[in-house]
Amino acid sequence: MNLELIPLLIIVLLMISAGGVDVETTEAVIEGDHEITEHRGALIVGDATVTVPEDETISGPVYVIGGEFQVLGTVEGDVTQLSGSLVVEEGGEIGGELQHIGGSEELADEADIAERTTVEFTPAEPDPVAAYTPVVLTTLLLSFVGAWLSRKRPVLLENIGTTARGHPVISLTVGALLSVTFLAVFVFMAFTLVLLPVSILGLLIGLVTIAYGIIGLGYLAGKQLDTPRVELATGLGVVGIMVLLQVAGAVPILGDLIAGGLLLIGLGAVVVTYFGLQKFEPVSLPE
Amino acid sequence: MKLFVFVRERQWIPVIGYLIYVAALTAGYYYNLTFVQLGLTDLGTREIGMSPEDVSIVMAVLALLTLVAAVGSGLVMDRRGWSTDLYVKFRLLFLIILVQLLLTIAAPLVSTVEQFVFWVVVCSMTLGLGIPVTFSFMLDFIPIRDRGYVAAVVAGLSFFVAALYPVEWRIDEFSLVMSAMMVPAVLVLAVLSVKRFAFVDVLAGQHERSTFGTGRFCRSIPIRTLSFALWGPILLMFGVFFIDSLGFLRIIEEPLYIYTSWQSPDLSVRLFIAVLHVVGAVAAGILYTNFDRNWVFLWVFGLFAFTHLLYVFDIQFGAGETPALILPMFYVLAVSFYTTLNFALWPDLSTAETIGTHTALGVGIAGWLATFMSTALALYSEGIGLPLGRHLTYVNALSLLFVVALPVLLYVHRMFELARGGASS
Structure with missing residues (x-):
């Protein structure tokens, strides 16, 4: 579908x-x-x-x-x-x-x-400012939230960021499984009509979780800037991730795969760390 | 992965162990998936002219005899120390494959019910003996670190090939493919059975290393045969196999579902299913290696519950239209998940002393007994004229029951542990 x-x-x-x-x-x-x-x-x-x-x-x-x-x-x-x-x-x-x-x-x-x-819609002029406004606003919002979180509760983003970096395959697997299964479950719920509000709520929570994952990745990217102002670094990191997603989205297939992979890694890292509340440790196996 | 370390350090003997394990288990599982589960139905119904119900009864007998043979041989192997003797296991495997090769060649020639029953009895003996022999190879060849991934490779590869080839679920086509596949295996095993090789000596001693011999869940305290730690997973896996088999037995009778997915004439559809099997197995391998096993169980039950819900929904509201591929998609994911778990779990619940018994009990009861009981129940459901939608609703209810029961059981089990700890302290 x-x-x-x-x-x-x-x-x-x-x-x-x-x-x-x-x-x-x-x-x-x-x-x-x-x-x-x-x-x-x-x-x-x-x-x-x-x-x-x-x-x-x-x-x-x-x-x-x-x-x-x-x-x-x-x-x-x-x-x-x-x-x-x-x-x-x-x-x-x-x-x-x-x-x-x-x-x-x-x-x-x-x-x-x-x-x-x-229902007539006034045809929009091909205006790049109007076209990119939602993306810019989303980026600004996520940057501010990221900056605020990195100052108030840095450990949350630290846990998500380190998991995404240290365990990308696990995060990707969990993110992919969750997104495929829950997307299907929520669409299915929507068809029942009775569960339509639950379905919409579920999809919204999913979007918020993905956004949180982007902030986590932004925090990780911001750490590369090597600045003591962690909130500024996180904000800029989030901008960097959003720009990367936009640029990758413009490249057919490969770009989509990269962008999708990044989003799923972020989503998986958020989930396995219980929204950053706990550091993720895979089970210990003998080497 | 430990395999990469072996390759980097140019330790080729352990790498050969991986290859032997993957080749043996993949071929064995492919044989079971195609020839035994699908080919025999064709043999019974089309070649001999038995009714589908009678064939199902014979298949159920096959499952029960396989369980008995597996448990019996597992116990004997552990008591005589054969579970840890690689040369003995090679000889047993040689014997098994030789008999199976003869059975495979003879299958298209079977023409009466008596011959068919005899064929099934002999086949069940070889299948039963094959369970502890092949599943205990994990102990000799695969270090604990890599068991989830290797199990995923075996499950993914077998399903991938089975989804693509052969297209027709007919005994003569199966017979030809299987015989061609078995001859080289018989020759190699014949040589390994009679002659000692330095590399086999090394492989035979690997189970004595701490990273090979003692299963992942036996590291601190070895799991006893009569313990909840073994019978809990057996019960859960029994539930998984039972749910799968009970649902699938009725789904494959619906041409609308089977000819638009597993047996679709469209190669791209079968390729989609084959690739999904691999993706599902790899995902299960990653989850098994990095998370507690109960998460994988939870995923499997959840996936089955959702899958059957989709089928029930489609039966009720689909109006006979071509069903969407999302239906087999979730089915395939669930099957790949639990098959991967099945390959890795039993050796990880065993030590070198118990692997024969534990793998026989695990695969025998969870796999074969569940198949026997679900076949009987599916026949009963058909016999009383239960519509497919209603039948799948019951299967769905069972999946949901397991989804709920698993966390509750874990929670109660933890409570008991805490209470016992509190009492002792």
């Missing part, structure tokens, strides 16, 4: 939850090619090609968050498009409201759409 779909998926699940749709009839299609001939309840189209064939009717509502949704037959309810591609062919019918928020759409002249609304 494309990880970029997860935020949209959670938004859609929130919309479904707010709309009072029965969870048991909700279906998400996240990969492959599918022809839907009968489906009662909400349908989420993810990284898949989903077609409603000619002379077939589904109830809806339908949420398109990726892939392609082709309507040759009839959708009785609303269709909301957040991303991906929507194609309504000649003879295709949408009985409810077609709400276009994002993505590309192709509507045949003869298509029968009961109501159509478009």
Whole structure:
């Protein structure tokens, strides 16, 4: 599953939850090619090609968050498009409201759409300042938190930093296992709708833990500066790590692997040290 | 890793020990995974025409006889000192592989139920004897420091090859591959059985070194056969094997699940599964080496619980669509985790004096008895017409029970230790 779909998926699940749709009839299609001939309840189209064939009717509502949704037959309810591609062919019918928020759409002249609304976003100018503002703000926030922590509770960052440096493979393994398992568990929880708040909370805690890991790595990088002002060194270290992540992210595959590896090492180091409260010591084995 | 030290110092004899161990255990486990577990089902159903239920009963008998043979031979090996005599173990292994080679060649020729049962009885004897013989090689060849990693290599390699080849789970194809693989092994073992070699003498003495002979969990106090320290892990591993087998036995009957994952005609899908097996095994090896073993158990139960939850969810809401690869992904991770643990754990719970018995009890009860009981239960579940979704819900409940019970048991065990310490002081 494309990880970029997860935020949209959670938004859609929130919309479904707010709309009072029965969870048991909700279906998400996240990969492959599918022809839907009968489906009662909400349908989420993810990284898949989903077609409603000619002379077939589904109830809806339908949420398109990726892939392609082709309507040759009839959708009785609303269709909301957040991303991906929507194609309504000649003879295709949408009985409810077609709400276009994002993505590309192709509507045949003869298509029968009961109501159509478009949420307009003012196209953003290609402004590098605006593009990098969130990253800069995040970097500044993490730097300040890192500087504060390194002055108030340096031992926390020391434990995380030394673990990341001394046991990178263990940290990476733990980080990778945790992220894969818990990401799947939280997405799965989101589908139950009842556990949606837990899922969102879990994902937020995950993000905070990753951010804490970045601060730990920043502390480690700051120590290389050899300055007695540890808070300044940590702040600059965090900036360095964030710049490295940005630069690495710009390089396809290898850069992503490096950036992902760094984040997972940080995450693993945070977890195995109980958020820095305890120094990590692997079990003692005879040499 | 200690292996790198040996290579750096050009100590090639211990390195040869690693290679012998990995080759023997990987080939043995691959044989068990493919030929015994999958090929025999094909032989019974397709070639002989038995019903799947009857074949399952014969497989359950195979599991039970293997357990008896393993425990019996483990006890004899320890009492006679064969567990620490490498030459005797080579001779026993030669005998085992020779009989298995004959069985493998004969398998496609088996055509009646009587022949099939006889074949299974002889096979179970060799499998049972093979457990203490091969698992106790750890003591001769692999230092404690590296056992998690080497176990990971064995588990990862066997599953990797088994996931990719052979594509068809048919006895004739298996028979050809296995026979070709066994002939060189029989020849090498024949030579090692009759002639003494200087390098084997060195390997045979390695168990006397403190870094080889006494298992990781026996360093301060050797674990006794009748103790919670051994039977606790046996119970946990029994739970793991039981959960895996109980769930998988019904999943493989669903073409929708099996032909979109383990037996997918798409090579990239099988490659994905094969690589995941390796990744899971390596992760388990790292965790086993650096953390307390109970964390690995906890991960395994957690992974199984989540996996079965995914399958149940897919059965209920999937509407017969092609299931997402995330389902076999978590299954594969869990299986690789516990297989790695299984290879490393029993030798680490043993000393040179108890390794035959402890590995036989561990692998026999946890692996084979669990398989026997889960097969029987899966047959019963099928017999009473229990739908797959409901069956997997029970399996899932069992996994969750273990997830909860493990920390509770550990906590209670610690309480008992503290109470006993308090009373004595």
